[in-house]
Amino acid sequence: MIALLPGESRALFPRLADEMYDLRLSAARARLDRPLGAVSRLSVVDYFDSLDPLYVLAINDAERIVGALRLLPTTGVTMLNDAFAASAPQSLRIESPLIWEASGLSLEAIENCQAQEKIIDRAVGEIGVALNEIAQAAALTHVIGVFDSGAHRLLSFRGCAGETLTPPMSLDGEEICVALYEVGAAMDAQFSYLAGADACRLVNLANLESARFRGR
Amino acid sequence: MYCEDVFDLIDRLARADRRSILNSFLDEFLRATDLADVAYVAFNLLTGVVGRPLLSAACGPSWRKLHVQSGRVDLGPLLRAGLGGIAPVRWGALERDDPIIRKLLGEALELDVDSNGVSIPLRGCDGEYALFSVCVRGSGASEMSRHAVTRRLMIASAIFHAMVRRGSSARDSRSDQLMDRELACLRLKALRKTDDEIGLAIGASSSAARFWMETARARLDAPTVDAAVQKAVGTGSMWRGAEPPCPSFEPIRLAASIDWRER
Missing domain, CATH: 3.30.450 (Beta-Lactamase)
Structure with missing residues (x-):
């Protein structure tokens, strides 16, 4: 299942937003192979989250967030254009109203994926299919994926890493890969076989938030 | 507040x-x-x-x-x-x-x-x-x-x-200078190459070719890729640092107003 959380509405759904950041934190801890406490939530919520991106959340059957991704238009401030300004090759600056940037891909237990492979497959598939649908509704031509090496590897294993746009770049000691997806049937095909039938049902944010409020 | x-x-x-x-x-x-x-x-x-x-x-x-x-x-x-x-x-x-x-x-x-x-x-x-x-x-x-x-x-x-x-604005923080890939794609587009041929020429896919043409279109503030080609030809930036394909190449007339034809 999929939930779309507009960044400007985070204050209305605080528990959902907290859970999403917790997921990002646990993914960062696993990825960086560091003990609990070594990475704080502060370090995973970055400037780009303050720009009110659109969050795409993959929700499992127990209504927990198992995957998350954020979207920003490339006409505004983005990771590729602004975080890598110094290291990007040949002043790479991508700006188009028809191209958005997807970043901050976090998946549950990214390290322990063997046990949870099916959950991750489905989360990746659902996020990809939803991303393609959102992009089609917004009449976009392409989406640029800015992924850390762990997430990129995970997508590569599943055959949905897109087309490499630039050589890997470095940010705060982490290797970052930039992938290109063309919106349309080809992008849908990359992800839909992972998502499974009837997996991309849209979930109401208010229902998810109230379930968390009730302590489920 | x-x-x-x-x-x-x-x-x-x-x-x-x-x-x-x-x-x-x-x-x-x-x-x-x-x-x-x-x-x-x-x-x-x-x-x-x-x-x-x-x-x-x-x-x-x-x-x-x-x-x-x-x-x-x-x-x-x-x-x-x-x-x-x-x-x-x-x-x-x-x-x-x-x-x-x-x-x-x-x-x-x-x-x-x-x-x-x-x-x-x-x-x-x-x-x-x-x-x-x-x-x-x-x-x-x-x-x-x-x-x-x-x-x-x-x-x-x-x-x-x-x-x-x-x-x-007193300054425009956006650069309208085309990147090498964008220029290459527009040049090939001006020569009426297909997206597949353009992709092959730049060592990428047709999807990447369309991507670079779209970024070029946006950089030039043109309504379509064809209009971006015309604009690049008209401003002289198209063949900067490269020879035009043949001496008889005729520059495409600049559109008088924005033309919304699908590319």
Whole structure:
């Protein structure tokens, strides 16, 4: 299942937003192979989250967030254009109203994926299919994926890493890969076989938030 | 927000300039695009003057008439319609139970603007936010698919925002210099190569070729890739540092106005 959380509405759904950041934190801890406490939530919520991106959340059957991704238009401030300004090759600056940037891909237990492979497959598939649908509704031509090496590897294993746009770049000691997806049937095909039938049902944010409020 | 900030905000709003330059831009834009009934509002737009104006707005003639008659500009409906989001909002999909939305659509009907429109949120690289709302009645929209209309309006809104930025800013932080890949793709496009052939020539896929042509189109603020090719040829940037393919190559005539043909 999929939930779309507009960044400007985070204050209305605080528990959902907290859970999403917790997921990002646990993914960062696993990825960086560091003990609990070594990475704080502060370090995973970055400037780009303050720009009110659109969050795409993959929700499992127990209504927990198992995957998350954020979207920003490339006409505004983005990771590729602004975080890598110094290291990007040949002043790479991508700006188009028809191209958005997807970043901050976090998946549950990214390290322990063997046990949870099916959950991750489905989360990746659902996020990809939803991303393609959102992009089609917004009449976009392409989406640029800015992924850390762990997430990129995970997508590569599943055959949905897109087309490499630039050589890997470095940010705060982490290797970052930039992938290109063309919106349309080809992008849908990359992800839909992972998502499974009837997996991309849209979930109401208010229902998810109230379930968390009730302590489920 | 502190109380002082609220009063400061009201004071700034009261003293805000009527940026008539924006309305002239809009009128020129409406003439060029054959669009009508457009409203544009931008926050935190970078300008050459000290201190950014909090708000810049421009409206089509129908909306302007209403504002003059009522003696005020009500931004509530516009803000509720999508400022802050990133995806285009079709008015038909708005929650009609919301009194503010009802007011927006009611005003539109009152002005004979029609309640069928799209609001497109815009983000700028200097941190500005804007919202471009347009009624989609007419302007050839009936023959085009909804997807094509949305894409056309996304491009039109971005071009208008770029015009406003250039017109109101002392500097343009955007670089309109084409990247090598963009130039290569446009050159091949000018030679009437297919996307597959262009992709092959640059060592990438046809999808990547279309990507670089789209970024080139956006960088040149052209409405279509073909128009971007014409613009690059016209400005002389196309063959900079490279020889034209043959001496008899005829430059493509620059379009007199914005041409919205699908690429």
